[in-house]
Amino acid sequence: MDRLVLTPDERDEITALVEEVLGRDSTPDVLGIAEEGTVLAERLPHRLRDFLAGIRADESEIAVISGLSVGDLPPTPVDWRAAAATGAGRHAEIVLLLCASALAEPFGWASQQDGRIVHDVCPGRGQESSFTSASSRLALSLHTEDVFHPCRGDYVALLCTRNPEQTATTLARLDAREVPEDFLAVLSEDRFRFYPDDSHVPAERRQAGDDRLTSRYHTVGKVAFGPPDRPYLRFDLDFMDAVEGDEDAAKAISVMHDYLVASAQEVVLAPGDLVMIDNYRVVHGRNPFAPRWDGNDRWLKRLNLIRDIRRIYLHNGSRSRILG
Numbered sequence: 191m192d193r194l195v196l197t198p199d200e201r202d203e204i205t206a207l208v209e210e211v212l213g214r215d216s217t218p219d220v221l222g223i224a225e226e227g228t229v230l231a232e233r234l235p236h237r238l239r240d241f242l243a244g245i246r247a248d249e250s251e252i253a254v255i256s257g258l259s260v261g262d263l264p265p266t267p268v269d270w271r272a273a274a275a276t277g278a279g280r281h282a283e284i285v286l287l288l289c290a291s292a293l294a295e296p297f298g299w300a301s302q303q304d305g306r307i308v309h310d311v312c313p314g315r316g317q318e319s320s321f322t323s324a325s326s327r328l329a330l331s332l333h334t335e336d337v338f339h340p341c342r343g344d345y346v347a348l349l350c351t352r353n354p355e356q357t358a359t360t361l362a363r364l365d366a367r368e369v370p371e372d373f374l375a376v377l378s379e380d381r382f383r384f385y386p387d388d389s390h391v392p393a394e395r396r397q398a399g400d401d402r403l404t405s406r407y408h409t410v411g412k413v414a415f416g417p418p419d420r421p422y423l424r425f426d427l428d429f430m431d432a433v434e435g436d437e438d439a440a441k442a443i444s445v446m447h448d449y450l451v452a453s454a455q456e457v458v459l460a461p462g463d464l465v466m467i468d469n470y471r472v473v474h475g476r477n478p479f480a481p482r483w484d485g486n487d488r489w490l491k492r493l494n495l496i497r498d499i500r501r502i503y504l505h506n507g508s509r510s511r512i513l514g
C-alpha cells in the first residue's frame with residue numbers, strides 16, 4: 191500500500207481551492223465540477239499530483255492520502271437519499287472530486303444513487319444485512335465494483351468523514367505465483383456470468399421483472415485476464431456464477447473466494463483519509479459493524495473513476511459521464 195501524508199499547508203491549499211469552487215455558485219453543481227475536474231486538479235499541491243501520477247503509472251493496488259479536511263459535517267445521514275436531499279457533506283464531496291480527478295476521470299451510473307456522481311456510503315436503517323454498501327451488521331464481501339459492466343471503474347475512491355468504531359475496509363488481490371496453474375487457467379476463460387448488484391436494482395423493478403435489471407441480465411467473461419504475471423481480476427461471489435453446467439468453473443469460484451478471504455488485508459480509514467482502490471487489480475469489501483443511529487455513524491463519500499472517459503461517451507452515445 192502506498193501512502194501520502196499531507197502537511198497542514200498542503201491541506202489548507204486544497205481547502206482553499208475547494209472553497210473557491212464552492213463559492214462560485216449559490217447551489218453548487220457537483221456534476222459541473224466533475225466536468226472541470228481534470229483542469230481544477232492542475233491546481234492541487236505538487237506532491238499530491240506527483241503521488242497520483244506515480245500510482246497511475248505503476249498501477250499501484252491501493253493508495254491512501256491522509257490529512258485532508260472534510261469540512262463541517264452535519265450528523266451522518268440516515269441513508270444516501272437523505273444525504274442527496276440535503277447536500278450533506280458537500281465540502282467533502284468536492285475534496286474527493288478534485289483529488290480523484292488528478293488520478294482519472296469521474297463518472298456515475300444512472301442506475302445507482304439516482305445518477306449522482308458522488309455517492310454516500312453510510313449504514314441504512316433496515317439495510318443492516320443488505321448486499322449494498324448501506325449494510326452494517328453483515329460484512330460486505332470482497333468484490334469488484336460494478337462487476338457486471340464492461341465500463342466498470344478503473345478505480346473506486348473513498349473519502350472517510352467518520353469511522354468511530356474503526357471498521358476496516360478489506361482488500362485482496364490475485365498473486366499468480368501463489369495459485370496452481372490449472373486453477374488460473376479456468377479463471378482465465380469466458381466461463382463466468384456477472385450480474386448487476388442490488389445497488390443497481392431497486393426492489394420494485396426487480397419484482398416488476400425489468401429484464402435489464404434482473405438476474406436474467408448478465409455479461410459473460412473471465413475472472414483473471416490481462417498481464418499473466420500481474421493478472422487483472424473480476425470477482426463478486428454474491429453477483430456471479432459459472433455458465434450453465436460448468437462444474438469446474440463453479441468450483442473455481444469457491445476456491446477463489448477462499449483464497450481471497452485468506453489473503454485479505456485490512457485498512458482502517460480515519461476521517462480525512464482518501465483511499466484509491468485499483469478496481470482491476472484488487473477486490474474490496476468491509477468488516478461488519480454495529481450501527482449506532484446517533485448521528486455519529488461511519489460515513490464515506492465514494493467516487494468511481496475511469497482512465498478513458500470516451501469509453502463512457504461511446505457506451506452512452508452522448509457526451510455524458512453518467513452511464514445509463
Ligand SMILES: NC(=[NH2+])NCCC[C@H](N)C(=O)O
Binds near residue numbers: 320331
Ligand atoms: N458482494 C456485494 N455485496 N456486492 C455489492 C457491492 C456493493 C455495491 N457496489 C453498492 O454500492 O452498494
Ligand SMILES: O=C(O)CCC(=O)C(=O)O
Binds near residue numbers: 311330335346360476
Ligand atoms: O465501506 C467500505 O469500507 C467499502 C464500501 C464499498 O465497498 C463501496 O462503497 O463500494
Ligand SMILES: [Fe+2]
Binds near residue numbers: 334
Ligand atoms: Fe465497493
